[in-house]
Each structure stands twice: as structure tokens, then as C-alpha cells.
Amino acid sequence: MSPPGANATLVAHLSEAGKPVLDAFVNDVSKVPAGRSRLTVRHVAAAPAVDVRADKKPVFKDLANPKQAKGDVAADSVFADVVLSGTDTVAIGPAHLNLAEGTNTVVYAWGSTKDNSLALKTQTLTGMHSAPREVPAGESGRAAEHNESVPVGALALAGVSATAVVLLARKLRTRH
Structure with missing residues (x-):
């Protein structure tokens, strides 16, 4: 159950056993550090536990239905896939994700292994930029050569x- 007034997403999906369920996930809309993006993965598929990888490197391990995992990562473009937990057996993907600075990209692993309908769906939450720690001010290159002008x-x-x-x-x- 999400707290009253929370920023939440209501998801109708299948349990791991394939039964229809309804879950509310609270969206993390707190500030994201400069140069970073938040990645949230929600396992809502009729499937066993999985590992989530970005560019073939594990990001979240042993994610089970109906759980979520999240973390702040470098803002970047990545190829993500979902593998059966502890293996290299790809269940979903790869999919191209643009993890933009100051956003929370929420990825849903949904569908059913029994029906061979596993897929990814994304949701992007914006407006979580934080103030930068520094601003480049022409301290290098041609600007530095002419700083007496x-x-x-x-x-x-x-x-x-x-x-x-x-x-x-x-x-x-x-x-x-």
C-alpha cells in the first residue's frame, strides 16, 4: 500500500504463478545528482527471479515478482536485458534505454514465460535535476589563450x- 498523496503507479499484472494482481509502486521523484539518472526496474512478469543487466553488466540481481530495484547511475545510453537469475540466459531484450540526466527511467519486465510473451515497457519521470557542483567557464582551450582580452x-x-x-x-x- 502506498502512503496517501504519494507519487505512485498502479500496475495490473500477473503474479509469478500467473494469477492477475494489482500492485501500487511508489515512484522515487527525489533529486538526482548532477550528471546522473535514476534507473528503477519492476518485475511484474509471470516468471522466476531475474538479473537485470546494462551493457551486459549486472545492475540488479535476484529481482523477484512483485519487487522493484533502483539506483542512481551515470546518465547515458545503454542496452539493457533481463536474464534468468544467476545465468546468462536472456529472457527479455536487449533494449535500448536513454537514461537522461535528472530523470527516473522505470522499466517494467512484464508478460508470461508460459505464454512466451515477456517484454519490457518504460516510463520516464522527469524534473529531478539537482544543482550542478560546477559550471565550465572557459578555463581551457582557446578561451584560456585569450584571457587577457x-x-x-x-x-x-x-x-x-x-x-x-x-x-x-x-x-x-x-x-x-
């Missing part, structure tokens, strides 16, 4: 100021 904004401000002084001087001269 005057910024364009300062030149424009100086030009406007000089024009204002000249116009003010003319106005004062025509009065006297």
Missing part, C-alpha cells in the same frame, strides 16, 4: 557610456 559585454557597456557622456555634454553646451 576585454569581454565583449564590457566593450559594449563602455561604448554606450561614452555615447551618453557625449550627448549629455552637447545638451549642456546648447543650454549655455
